[in-house]
Amino acid sequence: MRKIFAIAGLAIRSAIRSLVVVVLLALLLIAIIALPLTIKGDGTLTGAVQVLLRYTLGAVNIILSIATLWAGCAAIATEVQEHQVHLLVTKPVTRAQLWLGKWLGLLALNTVLLASAGGVTYGLLHWHLNRQPLSADNRTTLREELLVARRVVNAEQIPVEADAQRIFAEQRRTGVLTKDARPDQVLAAIRQTLLQQAHSLPPNLMLRHVFKVPTATTRPLVLRYKFTSSQTDKNPVACVWLAGAPERPDRFQRPELAAPAGIHTLQVPALLVAADGTLTVDIANVNPEPVTMVFAPADGVQLLVYESSFAANFFRCLLIMLGELAFLGALSVTLGSLFSLPVAALTTAYAVMLMNIGSYLQILTQETFIIGSAAKSNTFDLLIHFLYVGLYWLTKPFQTASPLEPLAVGELVSWSWVAGVWGWQVLVIGGILTAVGTWIFNRRELGLPT
Amino acid sequence: MKHGATIGLVLMAGICFWQAGRLQRPLVQMRRELRLTTGEPLENTPPLVAFTTVAMGGFRGVIADLLWLRASGLQEDGKYFELVQLADWITKLEPRMKQVWAFHAWNMAYNVSVLFNNPTDRWRWIHQGITLLRDEGLRYNPGEPNLYWQLGWIYQHKISGNSDQMNIYYKRWWADEMATLFDGPRPDYQxxxxxxxxxxxxxxKLDSFLMEQIDREYGPLDWRLxxxxAIYWAWRGKKFATSFDALQLERMIFQSMADAAMEGELFINRSEQVFIPGPNLAVFEKARKAYEKAIAENPGETSIQSGHRNFLRTAVMMLFTHHRLAEARDVFADLRRRYPTPEFEQGVEPFVYSSLTTLLRNISQREATGIVLGALQQSWFWLAMGDEDRAQGFQQLARTVWREYMKTRNAPDIKERAGLAPIEQLSEQARSMVKESLTTSEAKAKLAQ
Incomplete structure (x- = not known):
C-alpha cells in the first residue's frame, strides 16, 4: 500500500505542476468567488439562492471534470512519452500499483478541491443570507422549501391494465385494428389513453390520489401540482383540495385559484396521514366556467415529505460529484495508459460528451428517419438509426442525473443515490476499467525507441 | 541577420495593424451612412459581451442553442429561477438578432407570468420582460423598430389591455411607480x-424632451397610465421604421390614443382604495387626428378605416353621455359622411339609444366604465344645476348600463377581470369630478348634500 501512496503523491505533484491544471484551478477560484456576484436570479430571494447553488457548484463540477480529464490522461501518457516511466517500472512496483496510485492521487486531489469549493460555497450561501434582512415569510420559505431535503412521493398509480386488455381484446374481436397494427404499440396507446382519462378532472367532479408516506414526520407535508386545462387561454381555474381520510371530521380543505401549466404548492398538516401511512388527497373542480383539468399521470400531483437537513443533502450532493470525478479519473487514467496524451484527452472528452447527451440520444433512437421520409426511409437512415441505438445502449450505464437540480429546489439527494454512484460507477465500472487498464498497460511495450 | 526575417515580419504586422486601425473609423462611418446596420457598432460593451460576440465567432450560435434548449426544458419543468440568467446569456451571445430579444422578453412577460397565481409574481416577470427589451435589447439595437414595437406592445396589450385577469394590479403598480417618479400624472417639464x-x-429610459414633444402632439397624456x-416607445421607434414596421408603430400610436381617450385619465383616492382609469376627453380630438393622419398615409389599409369607424362610433356615445352634445353631433356627422350606412341615417340621439341597447351585450370594460361614468357625471351636473328630473334620468341610464353589463359578468373570475367598479364608487368619483369643475359655492353645496 505504501508504494501506491507514494505513486499517488507523485501524481498529485505532477498534476499541480501541470500548467493546464493550474489554470483550471485558478478558474475554479474565480468561479466560486465571482459567479455569485454576477449571476442574475429571477428577482426573488429563493431564485437567488437556487442560482447560486446551481451555478457555483455546476461551475466547480465542470472545471474539476476538465482538470481531472487532463490530469488523468497526462498521468501515465506523459510519463511514457517523456520516458520517466522507465524509472518507475524498473522499481519493484507492479503496473496495477502504478495505475491505482495515479488514480488515488487524482481522487485525493479532487477530494481536497471539492471539499474546499463546497465549503466555500456553503459559507458564501449563508453569508449572502445573513447579510440581508430577511422577512419572516422569506425565512419560512427558505427553511421549509429550499434549505431542506424533501423526498418526492408520487401518487399510487390508478390500475388500468385490466381495462386496457379488455379494450384491446374488443378491438381485435370487432376487427377495427389495421392489418399491420403492432399489438404492443396498440396496447401501450390504450394504456396511455386510459391513464390520461383517469387523471382528467371534468367540471364539478372530484379526483382522488393516494400517497404512501415513507417516513413519519411532524413537519407539514407539501402538495405540489401541475395541470393543463381544456381552455385555450391560461386563466386560473378554481379548485378545492381536500386531504386526509374522507371520514375524518377535521379533513383539510383549501380552495385554490391556480393557473394552468404553472407549478403550485400547498402545505398539508402531517397529522392527516393515516396510521397505515397513507394520505388521501381529493381535488374538486369547482370552476364556474366548465373547464377540464388534466394532470400528468406520472407526476401531476406529488407529495414532498421532509427527510433531512440541507447540510446533509449538500454533503451527499458533494459525495455524488466526487464519485463522478472518481469515475472520470478512472476513465482518463485508463485511456492515458493506452494512448498518447492528445488522443487520450480527445477520446475521454468524446466519451464524456456522449454520456452527457443521453437524453438527446434517446430521442434520436426513436426517430426512424433522418434523411428519408416517414413513408420511405433509406439504408443510410437505417445505419444512422442503429448507430444512435448502439451509442445510447453503450453509454446508458454511465448516465446519471445531476444531483444539483434536486439540491437547488430542496429535494432529497438520497443515500441510495450516493451508494448507486459509488457502487456502480466507481466500484463496478471503475473496477472493470482498472482491470482493463492494468491488463493493457501490462502488455504495453514501454521501451520502444522514439 | 539571423533575426532579420522575424523583425521584418513583426514590422509588417505592426504596419498592417496600424493601417487596419486607420481604416476602422471610415469603415464604421460608411456602414452607418449606407445603413448596412441600423445600430451603432458595439462599443463600450461589457467585456463579456465583447468577448462572446467577437472571440467565439460561429460557435456562439451553438452555445446559444444549447442554452435555449436548457431554458425550454427548465420552463417546462416549472424551474423559472434560471430563466433570467439564461435569457441574458442567450441575448448577449446574439446581441444583434432582434428576434432573440423579442422572444425572450415576450416569453417572460406573457408565457411565464401567467403561470403564477399571485399578481406580485406575475408583475415581476412582466417587469423582467420590459427591462430586458428597454435596458438591454434597445441598448444594443437602438435602430431596430420592431424592438420598440415589442416593448410598446407589453404596455399597450399586457398592462393596458384586459386579457390578463390581473391587469388592474399591473396598472396600479405601474401608476404608483410613475406617480412617484413624476410627482403627479405627468412631469412638470419646466x-x-x-x-x-x-x-x-x-x-x-425616458427622455423628458421627447415626452414633452409627445404631450404637445398627442397630449396632455396621463403618464401614470x-x-x-406605448405611444412613447412607438414614437421613438418611428424614426427608424419603414414599410410594415412603420405601419405597426403608427397603429400602436393611434390605438393607444384611442385607449387614452377612453380611459386615459386616472382617478386615484388612496385613502378610499379607489383606482379608476376613466375617459380623457381632452385628448379625443388628437386621437381623431392620429387616425386621420394614419388613413391619409396608408390609404389602402382598410383595417385602419374600420378601426377609425369603431373609434368614432364609441366616441359619439362617449361624448353624448358626457353631455358634450355639440362635439357628439360633429363626430356623428363625420361618421355618417365617411362611412354611410343605414344605421347612421337616423339622428344622433336615436343612434345612441339603439346602440346602447345592442351594445350592452358586447361592450368592453373600458367602454362600459366610460358610459357609466359619463352618465353619472351628467346626473350630478344636472343635480347641481337644480334639474332633478334630468339628473334622475342620467342616474337611471348609468344604473341600467351597469346592471345590464354586469348581468353576464357575475362569476368571480370574470368579475375581477372584466367587471366594473361598484356603482356607488363610480358615482362618488363622478360627483367629485363634477364638484371640482363647478365654480359656484351654491352649486357645490348641492353636491355636498
Missing amino acids: HLTGSQIQRMKDVY PQAH
Missing part, C-alpha cells in the same frame, strides 16, 4: 429637478 431627469433617463408609454 421644473424637473436634475435628479428626476437623471432617474427618468437612467432607470426608465400604460398607453402613454
Whole structure:
C-alpha cells in the first residue's frame, strides 16, 4: 500500500505542476468567488439562492471534470512519452500499483478541491443570507422549501391494465385494428389513453390520489401540482383540495385559484396521514366556467415529505460529484495508459460528451428517419438509426442525473443515490476499467525507441 | 541577420495593424451612412459581451442553442429561477438578432407570468420582460423598430389591455411607480429637478424632451397610465421604421390614443382604495387626428378605416353621455359622411339609444366604465344645476348600463377581470369630478348634500 501512496503523491505533484491544471484551478477560484456576484436570479430571494447553488457548484463540477480529464490522461501518457516511466517500472512496483496510485492521487486531489469549493460555497450561501434582512415569510420559505431535503412521493398509480386488455381484446374481436397494427404499440396507446382519462378532472367532479408516506414526520407535508386545462387561454381555474381520510371530521380543505401549466404548492398538516401511512388527497373542480383539468399521470400531483437537513443533502450532493470525478479519473487514467496524451484527452472528452447527451440520444433512437421520409426511409437512415441505438445502449450505464437540480429546489439527494454512484460507477465500472487498464498497460511495450 | 526575417515580419504586422486601425473609423462611418446596420457598432460593451460576440465567432450560435434548449426544458419543468440568467446569456451571445430579444422578453412577460397565481409574481416577470427589451435589447439595437414595437406592445396589450385577469394590479403598480417618479400624472417639464431627469433617463429610459414633444402632439397624456408609454416607445421607434414596421408603430400610436381617450385619465383616492382609469376627453380630438393622419398615409389599409369607424362610433356615445352634445353631433356627422350606412341615417340621439341597447351585450370594460361614468357625471351636473328630473334620468341610464353589463359578468373570475367598479364608487368619483369643475359655492353645496 505504501508504494501506491507514494505513486499517488507523485501524481498529485505532477498534476499541480501541470500548467493546464493550474489554470483550471485558478478558474475554479474565480468561479466560486465571482459567479455569485454576477449571476442574475429571477428577482426573488429563493431564485437567488437556487442560482447560486446551481451555478457555483455546476461551475466547480465542470472545471474539476476538465482538470481531472487532463490530469488523468497526462498521468501515465506523459510519463511514457517523456520516458520517466522507465524509472518507475524498473522499481519493484507492479503496473496495477502504478495505475491505482495515479488514480488515488487524482481522487485525493479532487477530494481536497471539492471539499474546499463546497465549503466555500456553503459559507458564501449563508453569508449572502445573513447579510440581508430577511422577512419572516422569506425565512419560512427558505427553511421549509429550499434549505431542506424533501423526498418526492408520487401518487399510487390508478390500475388500468385490466381495462386496457379488455379494450384491446374488443378491438381485435370487432376487427377495427389495421392489418399491420403492432399489438404492443396498440396496447401501450390504450394504456396511455386510459391513464390520461383517469387523471382528467371534468367540471364539478372530484379526483382522488393516494400517497404512501415513507417516513413519519411532524413537519407539514407539501402538495405540489401541475395541470393543463381544456381552455385555450391560461386563466386560473378554481379548485378545492381536500386531504386526509374522507371520514375524518377535521379533513383539510383549501380552495385554490391556480393557473394552468404553472407549478403550485400547498402545505398539508402531517397529522392527516393515516396510521397505515397513507394520505388521501381529493381535488374538486369547482370552476364556474366548465373547464377540464388534466394532470400528468406520472407526476401531476406529488407529495414532498421532509427527510433531512440541507447540510446533509449538500454533503451527499458533494459525495455524488466526487464519485463522478472518481469515475472520470478512472476513465482518463485508463485511456492515458493506452494512448498518447492528445488522443487520450480527445477520446475521454468524446466519451464524456456522449454520456452527457443521453437524453438527446434517446430521442434520436426513436426517430426512424433522418434523411428519408416517414413513408420511405433509406439504408443510410437505417445505419444512422442503429448507430444512435448502439451509442445510447453503450453509454446508458454511465448516465446519471445531476444531483444539483434536486439540491437547488430542496429535494432529497438520497443515500441510495450516493451508494448507486459509488457502487456502480466507481466500484463496478471503475473496477472493470482498472482491470482493463492494468491488463493493457501490462502488455504495453514501454521501451520502444522514439 | 539571423533575426532579420522575424523583425521584418513583426514590422509588417505592426504596419498592417496600424493601417487596419486607420481604416476602422471610415469603415464604421460608411456602414452607418449606407445603413448596412441600423445600430451603432458595439462599443463600450461589457467585456463579456465583447468577448462572446467577437472571440467565439460561429460557435456562439451553438452555445446559444444549447442554452435555449436548457431554458425550454427548465420552463417546462416549472424551474423559472434560471430563466433570467439564461435569457441574458442567450441575448448577449446574439446581441444583434432582434428576434432573440423579442422572444425572450415576450416569453417572460406573457408565457411565464401567467403561470403564477399571485399578481406580485406575475408583475415581476412582466417587469423582467420590459427591462430586458428597454435596458438591454434597445441598448444594443437602438435602430431596430420592431424592438420598440415589442416593448410598446407589453404596455399597450399586457398592462393596458384586459386579457390578463390581473391587469388592474399591473396598472396600479405601474401608476404608483410613475406617480412617484413624476410627482403627479405627468412631469412638470419646466421644473424637473436634475435628479428626476437623471432617474427618468437612467432607470426608465425616458427622455423628458421627447415626452414633452409627445404631450404637445398627442397630449396632455396621463403618464401614470400604460398607453402613454406605448405611444412613447412607438414614437421613438418611428424614426427608424419603414414599410410594415412603420405601419405597426403608427397603429400602436393611434390605438393607444384611442385607449387614452377612453380611459386615459386616472382617478386615484388612496385613502378610499379607489383606482379608476376613466375617459380623457381632452385628448379625443388628437386621437381623431392620429387616425386621420394614419388613413391619409396608408390609404389602402382598410383595417385602419374600420378601426377609425369603431373609434368614432364609441366616441359619439362617449361624448353624448358626457353631455358634450355639440362635439357628439360633429363626430356623428363625420361618421355618417365617411362611412354611410343605414344605421347612421337616423339622428344622433336615436343612434345612441339603439346602440346602447345592442351594445350592452358586447361592450368592453373600458367602454362600459366610460358610459357609466359619463352618465353619472351628467346626473350630478344636472343635480347641481337644480334639474332633478334630468339628473334622475342620467342616474337611471348609468344604473341600467351597469346592471345590464354586469348581468353576464357575475362569476368571480370574470368579475375581477372584466367587471366594473361598484356603482356607488363610480358615482362618488363622478360627483367629485363634477364638484371640482363647478365654480359656484351654491352649486357645490348641492353636491355636498
